[in-house]
Amino acid sequence: xxxxxxxxxxxxxxxxxxxxxxxxxxxxxxxxxxxxxxxxxxxxxxxxxxxxxxxxxxxxxxxxxxxxxxxxxxxxxxxxxxxxxxxxxxxxxxxxxxxxxxxxxxxxxxxxxxxxxxxxxxxxxxxxxxxxxxxxxxxxxxxxxxxxxxxxxxxxxxxxxxxxxxxxxxxxxxxxxxxxxxxxxxxxxxxxxxxxxxxxxxxxxxxxxxxxxxxxxxxxxxxxxxxxxxxxxxxxxxxxxxxxxxxxxxxxxxxxxxxxxxxxxxxxxxxxxxxxxxxxxxxxxxxxxxxxxxxxxxxxxxxxxxxxxxxxxxxxxxxxxxxxxxxxxxxxxxxxxxxxxxxxxxxxxxxxxxxxxxxxxxxxxxxxxxxxxxxxxxxxxxxxxxxxxxxxxxxxxxxxxxxxxxxxxxxxxxxxxxxxxxxxxxxxxxxxxxxxxxxxxxxxxxxxxxxxxxxxxxxxxxxxxxxxxxxxxxxxxxxxxxxxxxxxxxxxxxxxxxxxxxx
Amino acid sequence: xxxxxxxxxxxxxxxxxxxxxxxxxxxxxxxxxxxxxxxxxxxxxxxxxxxxxxxxxxxxxxxxxxxxxxxxxxxxxxxxxxxxxxxxxxxxxxxxxxxxxxxxxxxxxxxxxxxxxxxxxxxxxxxxxxxxxxxxxxxxxxxxxxxxxxxxxxxxxxxxxxxxxxxxxxxxxxxxxxxxxxxxxxxxxxxxxxxxxxxxxxxxxxxxxxxxxxxxxxxxxxxxxxxxxxxxxxxxxxxxxxxxxxxxxxxxxxxxxxxxxxxxxxxxxxxxxxxxxxxxxxxxxxxxxxxxxxxxxxxxxxxxxxxxxxxxxxxxxxxxxxxxxxxxxxxxxxxxxxxxxxxxxxxxxxxxxxxxxxxxxxxxxxxxxxxxxxxxxxxxxxxxxxxxxxxxxxxxxxxxx
Numbered sequence: 020x021x022x023x024x025x026x027x028x029x030x031x032x033x034x035x036x037x038x039x040x041x042x043x044x045x046x047x048x049x050x051x052x053x054x055x056x057x058x059x060x061x062x063x064x065x066x067x068x069x070x071x072x073x074x075x076x077x078x079x080x081x082x083x084x085x086x087x088x089x090x091x092x093x094x095x096x097x098x099x100x101x102x103x104x105x106x107x108x109x110x111x112x113x114x115x116x117x118x119x120x121x122x123x124x125x126x127x128x129x130x131x132x133x134x135x136x137x138x139x140x141x142x143x144x145x146x147x148x149x150x151x152x153x154x155x156x157x158x159x160x161x162x163x164x165x166x167x168x169x170x171x172x173x174x175x176x177x178x179x180x181x182x183x184x185x186x187x188x189x190x191x192x193x194x195x196x197x198x199x200x201x202x203x204x205x206x207x208x209x210x211x212x213x214x215x216x217x218x219x220x221x222x223x224x225x226x227x228x229x230x231x232x233x234x235x236x237x238x239x240x241x242x243x244x245x246x247x248x249x250x251x252x253x254x255x256x257x258x259x260x261x262x263x264x265x266x267x268x269x270x271x272x273x274x275x276x277x278x279x280x281x282x283x284x285x286x287x288x289x290x291x292x293x294x295x296x297x298x299x300x301x302x303x304x305x306x307x308x309x310x311x312x313x314x315x316x317x318x319x320x321x322x323x324x325x326x327x328x329x330x331x332x333x334x335x336x337x338x339x340x341x342x343x344x345x346x347x348x349x350x351x352x353x354x355x356x357x358x359x360x361x362x363x364x365x366x367x368x369x370x371x372x373x374x375x376x377x378x379x380x381x382x383x384x385x386x387x388x389x390x391x392x393x394x395x396x397x398x399x400x401x402x403x404x405x406x407x408x409x410x411x412x413x414x415x416x417x418x419x420x421x422x423x424x425x426x427x428x429x430x431x432x433x434x435x436x437x438x439x440x441x442x443x444x445x446x447x448x449x450x451x452x453x454x455x456x457x458x459x460x461x462x463x464x465x466x467x468x469x470x471x472x473x474x475x476x477x478x479x480x481x482x483x484x485x486x487x488x489x490x491x492x493x494x495x496x497x498x499x500x501x502x503x504x505x506x507x508x509x510x511x512x513x514x515x516x517x518x519x520x521x522x
Numbered sequence: 523x524x525x526x527x528x529x530x531x532x533x534x535x536x537x538x539x540x541x542x543x544x545x546x547x548x549x550x551x552x553x554x555x556x557x558x559x560x561x562x563x564x565x566x567x568x569x570x571x572x573x574x575x576x577x578x579x580x581x582x583x584x585x586x587x588x589x590x591x592x593x594x595x596x597x598x599x600x601x602x603x604x605x606x607x608x609x610x611x612x613x614x615x616x617x618x619x620x621x622x623x624x625x626x627x628x629x630x631x632x633x634x635x636x637x638x639x640x641x642x643x644x645x646x647x648x649x650x651x652x653x654x655x656x657x658x659x660x661x662x663x664x665x666x667x668x669x670x671x672x673x674x675x676x677x678x679x680x681x682x683x684x685x686x687x688x689x690x691x692x693x694x695x696x697x698x699x700x701x702x703x704x705x706x707x708x709x710x711x712x713x714x715x716x717x718x719x720x721x722x723x724x725x726x727x728x729x730x731x732x733x734x735x736x737x738x739x740x741x742x743x744x745x746x747x748x749x750x751x752x753x754x755x756x757x758x759x760x761x762x763x764x765x766x767x768x769x770x771x772x773x774x775x776x777x778x779x780x781x782x783x784x785x786x787x788x789x790x791x792x793x794x795x796x797x798x799x800x801x802x803x804x805x806x807x808x809x810x811x812x813x814x815x816x817x818x819x820x821x822x823x824x825x826x827x828x829x830x831x832x833x834x835x836x837x838x839x840x841x842x843x844x845x846x847x848x849x850x851x852x853x854x855x856x857x858x859x860x861x862x863x864x865x866x867x868x869x870x871x872x873x874x875x876x877x878x879x880x881x882x883x884x885x886x887x888x889x890x891x892x893x894x895x896x897x898x899x900x901x902x903x904x905x906x907x908x909x910x911x912x913x914x915x916x917x918x919x920x921x922x923x
Binding site for chain 2 (some may be wrong): 256310314315316317318319320321322323327446481488
């Protein structure tokens with residue numbers, strides 16, 4: 020087995036593609052191995068995408084990879100509609116709300132701008148390798164120092180405010196600032212989306228700020244859909260790999276990471292084929308990478324324990340409804356292509372849905388976001404608090420029960436919707452787990468929680484992309500800075516591997 | 523009229539009676555007990571000098587039932603034990619015992635103990651500290667079953683020069699062919715007894731592993747046969763003297779388990795403990811290996827050394843100085859060795875003392891003479907362990923004494 024490649028990237032999710040592109044552009048001979056028959060991981064399957072919503076690929080990464088930024092980031096920011104049964108939906112773009120009174124609009128704008136500034140200060144660490152606990156390098160400490168400086172530059176009042184709220188919960192903060200209602204519902208949804216936390220869970224302010232720290236050309240927290248949709252983004256990234264002489268193979272699931280003399284030696288595919296490389300980056304979740312692909316025999320017992328205990332209980336299900344034309348909203352108005360519809364009328368509703376999921380039960384009334392894809396004639400729903408460990412398991416019955424309850428909520432806002440449905444599909448957290456190498460079916464490969472961020476992401480002792488076996492790196496959402504379609508984990512991991520050199 | 527209250531039977535110690543407790547109570551003239559893993563264990567039964575000299579001149583019985591014992595069995599048992607300990611356990615044949623240490627991910631020693639290989643797929647681990655959760659962490663993901671068998675097996679240490687002769691008197695055919703660190707099955711008083719030629723005294727001796735239900739029967743048979751062999755029941759204090767002479771370390775006295783320390787720098791590596799001979803860095807991955815590879819290239823921050831001290835007063839809790847003025851370490855275990863006629867101790871010395879600097883070391887000993895305390899600076903020198911080594915420990919067959 021001779022090494023034909025300098026590096027193998029497991030998984031052609033966006034992070035894997037970013038990592039491969041960074042390596043390939045530095046002259047490394049890279050092979051990307053993808054288990055599925057499409058590229059792009061959770062955003063890549065045109066038939067049923069896990070992540071159909073707009074993205075927040077870091078502009079810095081697009082710049083470094085010389086992607087077509089106008090195509091990727093040129094679109095207008097997406098409008099969010101906060102749907103409630105009380106009245107007409109509120110329209111939100113960033114800090115701007117319309118459809119409510121002038122005072123609320125002003126309060127929301129002020130509040131949103133303040134959170135944005137605070138989020139930006141935290142965001143300094145996003146493209147940095149987090150400092151090591153105990154033995155941090157100068158560069159890593161400089162990153163932390165920059166974040167501290169940024170926080171200080173917020174001014175005394177806002178810095179103090181940030182330190183006051185950072186570990187608290189979204190429920191208290193939003194009740195203090197804007198009161199419960201559709202606006203708070205949208206922000207609380209942002210704070211909890213994908214995670215196993217309700218608005219009342221401690222640390223949800225941090226996860227809200229974390230989401231707002233993502234950047235687009237329109238400012239903090241905003242997401243844009245690339246021109247040409249998700250496929251265009253995937254294509255741009257994969258082109259970036261192949262044009263730098265990187266290879267990509269689909270339908271090539273990896274069974275094992277091969278280790279020789281405590282160093283990465285390559286991978287073995289399910290087909291039995293072995294491919295040698297001294298550097299292996301895995302875009303799969305940390306648990307799957309370490310326990311299944313690498314194997315516990317290469318790891319210390321304490322490390323394995325921390326990995327096992329990592330919180331990664333998936334809560335998100337995806338539902339697609341085929342529909343020719345969207346009916347008008349109950350309170351008037353039309354749904355347009357690409358709008359983000361949030362069905363979380365109050366924080367109370369979100370918390371109630373979470374209560375059931377905590378104990379492995381399906382909520383009576385799930386909260387969800389939806390978007391209508393006019394080209395595919397499809398309503399894509401992302402439903403929250405449908406637990407991975409559902410009591411009784413994810414049977415066809417439980418899936419159709421979920422579809423019914425989502426449809427009931429949709430029908431309230433969009434009367435006549437159900438009669439136009441010609442087909443539907445449900446993807447449970449278990450399906451996401453088996454389909455995408457994400458343990459627990461967790462979107463972010465691990466809860467975005469204060470004890471699983473920065474130098475503790477994915478867990479203590481595994482935080483800087485490099486794993487205990489030399490040459491093995493994590494480059495997926497499980498690594499810092501975490502989930503979302505930001506590309507940052509892949510980017511940081513590849514740069515760390517390049518810095519380490521010697522592979 | 524009020525009736526007189528009946529005297530209530532006292533719960534004397536709040537300690538659990540072990541399988542030999544009935545006999546130990548009968549022999550224990552001092553009624554002096556210590557807590558060993560929740561069991562009542564005698565510290566001295568009669569007189570520590572008699573008990574100590576019986577170890578070196580006759581034979582002795584010590585109840586080791588409280589020792590933690592774990593059964594590790596299954597197809598992956600060898601892999602798991604090899605993953606746990608720093609020695610290459612693949613080289614340990616069935617029917618043999620190995621002294622081992624195991625480390626955490628930072629390369630600090632968690633505990634030491636003996637690994638018994640009963641068959642290809644059955645191991646037993648004997649150690650001082652409870653290790654069940656640690657073992658379960660190490661074994662996670664492997665096809666192996668781990669159970670705490672501490673209470674399922676009674677243990678007796680039969681140690682001393684006449685111990686082999688005593689067992690022969692009991693009719694144990696072939697006991698004299700059992701080599702050091704060997705295991706074999708025998709029958710005493712109609713009960714099945716597993717005997718290993720192991721011990722904590724550095725002398726000729728055996729450890730007997732018995733079903734708790736048979737414990738008293740076997741005890742009585744041994745005591746009966748021991749009359750002419752000078753058999754004496756001993757307590758912890760006499761054993762402690764023998765173990766220092768024999769060069770064995772005691773957790774909680776000479777070093778602390780990495781799992782129990784509050785201050786991170788109090789944990790110790792095998793290199794600091796002088797146990798590098800137990801670390802097989804060339805075997806497949808085991809717990810702490812990567813840290814140990816790094817540590818093996820560094821000078822230990824401190825070292826546990828064996829020292830011999832001038833004059834006769836034991837250096838309990840003494841500080842060690844270089845050139846009488848610079849404090850460089852401390853004594854953990856100290857003894858005037860009655861058999862070696864030497865004043866011996868183990869001491870921690872901070873680097874470079876005890877490693878590149880070994881001369882001009884002094885021990886500060888405090889002596890009380892009729893209320894008045896005196897301070898005495900005495901010269902000490904580094905020596906090799908063990909302090910006491912006798913050919914009869916390993917002679918096969920052992921001579922009749």
